[in-house]
Amino acid sequence: MPLVEVHNVSHTFVLHEISLTLEAATVAVLAGRSGSGKTTLCHLIAGVMAPTSGSVLVRGRPPFPAPAWETVSLLPQRLALEPSLTVTENVLLPAALRGLSEPPESLDRLGLTAIAHRPAQDTSLGEQQRTALARALVLSPAVAVLDEPTAHQDDDHVALVLDALRAAVGTGTLVIVATHDQRVIDVADTVIRLHSGRIS
Numbered sequence: 001m002p003l004v005e006v007h008n009v010s011h012t013f014v015l016h017e018i019s020l021t022l023e024a025a026t027v028a029v030l031a032g033r034s035g036s037g038k039t040t041l042c043h044l045i046a047g048v049m050a051p052t053s054g055s056v057l058v059r060g061r062p063p064f065p066a067p068a069w070e071t072v073s074l075l076p077q078r079l080a081l082e083p084s085l086t087v088t089e090n091v092l093l094p095a096a097l098r099g100l101s102e103p104p105e106s107l108d109r110l111g112l113t114a115i116a117h118r119p120a121q122d123t124s125l126g127e128q129q130r131t132a133l134a135r136a137l138v139l140s141p142a143v144a145v146l147d148e149p150t151a152h153q154d155d156d157h158v159a160l161v162l163d164a165l166r167a168a169v170g171t172g173t174l175v176i177v178a179t180h181d182q183r184v185i186d187v188a189d190t191v192i193r194l195h196s197g198r199i200s
């Protein structure tokens with residue numbers, strides 16, 4: 001059974017008859033111009049909302065309304081960090097809820113060690129984005145849905161983000177990335193191109 005199955009999904013006026021299947025331990029890129037429907041498809045796979053018609057299945061079950069973070073995690077475009085918590089506390093939030101407290105390797109891998117104890121609100125936008133990425137990967141989820149994870153990164157930090165994606169794939173995670181960043185598209189195992197809400 002494929003890890004993620006999208007069957008004939010349409011959503012409001014945004015997505016039209018989308019079908020795809022994705023396998024574990026791969027990087028799948030959702031590519032397309034601004035407004036093509038990438039974020040909407042991310043949110044359907046991450047269980048933020050249910051499709052108007054058709055079905056989305058993760059491990060054979062609909063992710064909506066509340067998938068476990070170790071099943072599907074999400075790096076949202078707007079990051080959704082807790083501003084007063086430190087970088088480490090934000091990264092560990094999904095783990096702390098499960099009684100785990102070891103800072104993960106990804107803090108170092110993503111260049112966050114030096115600011116680990118600073119409140120997220122006192123870090124740069126790029127640092128905040130990498131914090132939200134580390135949070136998405138902290139439980140080695142089956143599926144990590146990452147919406148524009150390099151949007152606020154310079155070249156050096158894009159390299160760190162790509163390293164983190166490779167490490168996640170190495171533990172079996174299916175990494176789904178919405179992006180128009182060619183540097184990310186270049187490392188993808190699968191590229192799904194959206195155009196006006198359809199696979200083109």
Ligand SMILES: Nc1ncnc2c1ncn2[C@@H]1O[C@H](COP(=O)(O)OP(=O)(O)OP(=O)(O)O)[C@@H](O)[C@H]1O
Pocket residue numbers: 012013014032033034035036037038039040041178
């Ligand atoms: N709730 C909504 N109701 C109606 N239209 C919406 C809704 N949400 C998004 N849209 C529209 O659907 C289209 C696709 O939006 P979406 O955010 O999925 O695109 P995107 O490819 O992620 O774009 P970007 O790269 O700019 O983030 C856009 O034209 C957007 O304005």
